[in-house]
Amino acid sequence: MSHITSVDVRDIRFPTSLHLDGSDAVNVDPDYSAAYVTLHTSDGEEGTGLVFTCGRGNEVVVAALRSYGALLVGRPTDALLYDLGEASRRLVHDSQLRWLGPEKGVSHMACGGLVNALWDLRARREGLPLWLLLSRMGVDELVDVVDYTHIRDALSPDQARDILVEGRRGSEERIDHLHREGYPAYTTSPGWLGYDDAKLVRLSRQAVADGFTLIKLKVGGAPEEDRRRLRLAREAVGPDVRIAIDANQRWEVSEAVERVNLLAEFSPWWIEEPTSTDDILGHASIRAGIAPVRVATGEAVANRIVFKQLLQAGAIDVMQIDSTRVAGVNENLANLLLAARFEVPVCPHAGGVGLCELVQHFSFFDHAAISGRIEDRAIEYVDHLHEHFTAPVRVESGRYLAPTEPGNGARMKEDSLTAWEYPDGAGWRGLATAEARR
Amino acid sequence: MSHITSVDVRDIRFPTSLHLDGSDAVNVDPDYSAAYVTLHTSDGEEGTGLVFTCGRGNEVVVAALRSYGALLVGRPTDALLYDLGEASRRLVHDSQLRWLGPEKGVSHMACGGLVNALWDLRARREGLPLWLLLSRMGVDELVDVVDYTHIRDALSPDQARDILVEGRRGSEERIDHLHREGYPAYTTSPGWLGYDDAKLVRLSRQAVADGFTLIKLKVGGAPEEDRRRLRLAREAVGPDVRIAIDANQRWEVSEAVERVNLLAEFSPWWIEEPTSTDDILGHASIRAGIAPVRVATGEAVANRIVFKQLLQAGAIDVMQIDSTRVAGVNENLANLLLAARFEVPVCPHAGGVGLCELVQHFSFFDHAAISGRIEDRAIEYVDHLHEHFTAPVRVESGRYLAPTEPGNGARMKEDSLTAWEYPDGAGWRGLATAEARR
Numbered sequence: 001m002s003h004i005t006s007v008d009v010r011d012i013r014f015p016t017s018l019h020l021d022g023s024d025a026v027n028v029d030p031d032y033s034a035a036y037v038t039l040h041t042s043d044g045e046e047g048t049g050l051v052f053t054c055g056r057g058n059e060v061v062v063a064a065l066r067s068y069g070a071l072l073v074g075r076p077t078d079a080l081l082y083d084l085g086e087a088s089r090r091l092v093h094d095s096q097l098r099w100l101g102p103e104k105g106v107s108h109m110a111c112g113g114l115v116n117a118l119w120d121l122r123a124r125r126e127g128l129p130l131w132l133l134l135s136r137m138g139v140d141e142l143v144d145v146v147d148y149t150h151i152r153d154a155l156s157p158d159q160a161r162d163i164l165v166e167g168r169r170g171s172e173e174r175i176d177h178l179h180r181e182g183y184p185a186y187t188t189s190p191g192w193l194g195y196d197d198a199k200l201v202r203l204s205r206q207a208v209a210d211g212f213t214l215i216k217l218k219v220g221g222a223p224e225e226d227r228r229r230l231r232l233a234r235e236a237v238g239p240d241v242r243i244a245i246d247a248n249q250r251w252e253v254s255e256a257v258e259r260v261n262l263l264a265e266f267s268p269w270w271i272e273e274p275t276s277t278d279d280i281l282g283h284a285s286i287r288a289g290i291a292p293v294r295v296a297t298g299e300a301v302a303n304r305i306v307f308k309q310l311l312q313a314g315a316i317d318v319m320q321i322d323s324t325r326v327a328g329v330n331e332n333l334a335n336l337l338l339a340a341r342f343e344v345p346v347c348p349h350a351g352g353v354g355l356c357e358l359v360q361h362f363s364f365f366d367h368a369a370i371s372g373r374i375e376d377r378a379i380e381y382v383d384h385l386h387e388h389f390t391a392p393v394r395v396e397s398g399r400y401l402a403p404t405e406p407g408n409g410a411r412m413k414e415d416s417l418t419a420w421e422y423p424d425g426a427g428w429r430g431l432a433t434a435e436a437r438r
Numbered sequence: 439m440s441h442i443t444s445v446d447v448r449d450i451r452f453p454t455s456l457h458l459d460g461s462d463a464v465n466v467d468p469d470y471s472a473a474y475v476t477l478h479t480s481d482g483e484e485g486t487g488l489v490f491t492c493g494r495g496n497e498v499v500v501a502a503l504r505s506y507g508a509l510l511v512g513r514p515t516d517a518l519l520y521d522l523g524e525a526s527r528r529l530v531h532d533s534q535l536r537w538l539g540p541e542k543g544v545s546h547m548a549c550g551g552l553v554n555a556l557w558d559l560r561a562r563r564e565g566l567p568l569w570l571l572l573s574r575m576g577v578d579e580l581v582d583v584v585d586y587t588h589i590r591d592a593l594s595p596d597q598a599r600d601i602l603v604e605g606r607r608g609s610e611e612r613i614d615h616l617h618r619e620g621y622p623a624y625t626t627s628p629g630w631l632g633y634d635d636a637k638l639v640r641l642s643r644q645a646v647a648d649g650f651t652l653i654k655l656k657v658g659g660a661p662e663e664d665r666r667r668l669r670l671a672r673e674a675v676g677p678d679v680r681i682a683i684d685a686n687q688r689w690e691v692s693e694a695v696e697r698v699n700l701l702a703e704f705s706p707w708w709i710e711e712p713t714s715t716d717d718i719l720g721h722a723s724i725r726a727g728i729a730p731v732r733v734a735t736g737e738a739v740a741n742r743i744v745f746k747q748l749l750q751a752g753a754i755d756v757m758q759i760d761s762t763r764v765a766g767v768n769e770n771l772a773n774l775l776l777a778a779r780f781e782v783p784v785c786p787h788a789g790g791v792g793l794c795e796l797v798q799h800f801s802f803f804d805h806a807a808i809s810g811r812i813e814d815r816a817i818e819y820v821d822h823l824h825e826h827f828t829a830p831v832r833v834e835s836g837r838y839l840a841p842t843e844p845g846n847g848a849r850m851k852e853d854s855l856t857a858w859e860y861p862d863g864a865g866w867r868g869l870a871t872a873e874a875r876r
Contacts, residue, residue, distance in 0.1 A: 022499050023469075027534075027536070027537070028532060028533045029533055029534070030533070030534060030537075031534065051837040053534075053537050054533070054534040054535075054536075055534040055535060055536065056505065056532065056534035057502075057505055057533050057535040057537065057538045057545065059501065059505060060498065060501050060502045060505050060538060060544065060545065061538070063493075063497065063498050063501035063502075064498045064501075067494065067495055067497060067498050067858055076513040077755065083492070094464075094465070094493075094494065095465060095466045095467055095468070095492070096468060096469065096492040096493040096495060097490070097492075097494050097495040098465075099468075099491050099492040099496045100491065100496065100498060100499070100543060100544050101542075101543050101544075102714075102738055103714075103716070104542045104543045104548065104716070104740060105494065105538060105539050105540075105542045105545055105740075106498065106502065106538050106543050106545055107498065107543055108543065109538075110498075132669055149690075149716040150687075150690065150713060150716070150717060150720075152690045152692075152693075153600035153690060153691040153720065153723075157672060169492070177500065249540070249588075252587075252588065252589075252591060253590075253591040254589045254591060255590075274541075274665035275588060275841075276541075276587075276590070276743050277747075278541070278542070278741065278743040278744055279588060279741070279743055279747065279753060280718060280747060281718070281747045281750055282588075282747075285591075292634020294807075300540055302542060302543075302716070302740075303716065305714050306716055307721075308717075309716075309717065309718060309719045312719055319848040343815060358822070433531075
């Protein structure tokens with residue numbers, strides 16, 4: 001009987017800090033990285049997952065993946081793949097490891113990497129991209145996949161079932177539509193804080209020319225700086241293109257209200273991460289103080305329990321799920337169901353390395369078979385590091401094309417893995433040599 | 439000039455799961471463990487910190503301590519010890535490592551271990567136990583030690599200063615009193631879920647005989663089981679001894695209300711961790727539904743931002759700080775100031791390994807020089823594993839005696855470290871041999 005024979009974990013990093021791609025008010029010099037995990041079965045199958053990090057500390061997630069991964073080794077593959085709810089719960093609620101979170105930070109992200117690798121195995125076995133596997137999976141199985149612990153006051157299994165049954169109506173038509181038309185994307189490429197004004201204007205215009213109707217700018221520097229950059233972007237794109245802004249948790253609560261209101265004349269579409277994502281009550285205050293500007297958050301929301309409260313408190317207008325922050329597909333299914341129940345649109349966080357490849361599946365699935373909605377929704381898109389993936393995202397005319405390759409999207413090319421394994425890959429050795437020569 | 443020469447981290451575990459000490463509704467089989475860190479300086483000074491865990495996963499915290507510890511190596515000792523606010527902020531807000539939390543879970547606990555080791559260095563250099571160092575430190579320095587990020591809507595530096603200036607009035611008299619009389623303790627020793635009824639009754643009576651006026655029972659098993667155990671304990675201790683109950687996050691929100699109300703006839707003093715500690719709104723609902731029974735939480739509260747909201751929402755009656763969950767002395771100072779500002783009593787969480795030794799300093803300091811209060815407050819006490827510490831806590835007649843040894847209390851005996859280093863210490867090798875013989 002097939003079983004899990006090994007859990008292989010690699011520390012993959014890219015030296016993105018050299019060009020300030022991805023720089024914002026808090027993450028000033030990220031080296032986009034992935035703790036990259038491959039599950040091997042005795043039948044020769046492979047399932048891939050990854051956890052995104054900003055460089056230093058990737059080795060800690062690697063350690064956590066190895067620790068949790070040990071719980072999978074030797075277990076029967078089918079028992080894991082055909083009871084993915086139980087597989088996830090055994091990782092997330094392990095009686096000793098649970099203390100490390102509970103359900104947050106490094107330990108939770110490691111659970112997510114492994115859970116996603118199990119879903120990758122399942123999707124590959126069925127020859128389907130993850131979003132199609134989910135969109136056509138039996139409703140009973142989907143209901144069972146969700147961990148309702150500590151969210152039952154907002155989402156019961158019966159309520160989940162009702163949403164999923166309703167979502168299945170007309171799903172095949174929507175799947176056809178997604179295959180033909182794709183799903184809206186928005187781009188953050190123009191707006192990194194480390195870019196100069198000329199680059200900001202050039203990339204903003206380019207984004208519109210490329211078909212994007214929503215772009216995003218990082219804010220959270222000096223007030224006048226934020227105003228100048230937002231004015232430049234607004235002038236570059238005209239009045240009809242939406243501009244979201246993102247403070248990456250830089251502000252205090254009252255400061256966020258003041259700072260967003262200072263930018264109101266440029267009609268920002270949403271303010272993202274105005275303050276700590278732990279601050280549910282703070283987000284509710286901010287939202288009340290800046291309407292009609294929307295409040296968005298999620299890339300750093302630790303788990304479904306925090307999302308539940310952000311929704312209960314009326315603290316957010318937009319839920320930004322992330323593919324590698326929470327405990328994988330199962331918990332993001334909970335998040336999508338919570339969003340559907342509170343009728344809040346989901347606009348996933350992406351960028352980094354592999355996050356676009358992974359998270360697109362959730363929006364496609366949501367439109368196909370959960371909310372059925374697509375208006376005022378878009379998946380973040382950042383145009384770097386896709387070349388390292390075996391099935392890179394395809395974005396055309398401002399839309400993600402439907403993923404067609406089997407799996408969850410996390411698989412990287414072997415050449416890339418070899419070159420950028422840290423610290424001994426050829427890429428890193430080359431940089432060390434260049435540094436030594438300077 | 440003295441600088442940090444190395445950060446030595448060891449994986450120390452005790453096989454407590456063999457006897458179900460420490461068992462509760464969620465932590466069913468903990469092996470109480472410590473990721474144990476020692477900072478060495480070029481002058482031969484040593485500072486100790488530790489992070490408590492439940493066994494599996496201790497190695498992940500070890501990895502995180504090494505990663506964050508690398509940020510300290512080579513830095514001048516005095517610059518760290520005499521600007522402990524900045525020292526902490528450079529760890530907690532490291533631009534790349536921050537993604538791992540932010541400020542929660544493994545990465546945050548590792549920051550706490552290192553920050554506590556720096557405070558240990560400082561206290562040893564000044565020849566003072568941590569609580570006396572804090573109680574006599576200049577108010578300006580204390581104000582600067584706190585990280586106000588994301589809590590300024592509840593605690594500004596000026597407000598912190600006002601509390602600390604007020605707290606200094608009469609502090610020497612209170613210090614004298616603490617030296618003479620100690621600080622109230624409460625005991626959880628009778629109430630572990632794995633103990634049978636006879637042991638529960640025997641240990642409850644023993645606790646009263648030992649002078650305790652508050653004991654704690656674990657709940658969260660079957661409803662009738664909880665009722666039986668609480669009835670037995672109430673009969674054993676009589677009507678005047680307070681009995682707190684602790685569900686270790688076992689329940690959903692409405693379930694917690696029902697379950698606590700089922701136990702109301704036994705007059706529980708507080709319900710601890712009725713549900714996920716991430717659920718601020720849930721705690722507020724529960725508190726409204728079970729009054730006059732109090733709500734307590736904190737051992738799993740990730741950071742000051744969550745405590746801030748629990749206080750803002752009126753969700754807790756008792757704040758239970760933990761010495762190794764948050765980012766060390768600095769963040770617990772923030773927590774104590776928040777509690778003082780909202781006039782909520784602090785009853786620290788302890789037990790595990792070393793938690794009593796570490797956390798007692800915060801209650802002594804709070805009474806001496808922050809709140810000045812002591813009524814309705816007590817430090818948790820569990821009577822195991824103290825023998826491994828160079829300065830074990832002293833609890834007599836239901837009270838902690840004032841710590842007198844210089845430092846923060848985290849230092850363990852070298853023999854204990856050698857014996858219980860995992861997996862190669864003599865203690866663990868002996869268990870493996872015994873296991874193999876069975």
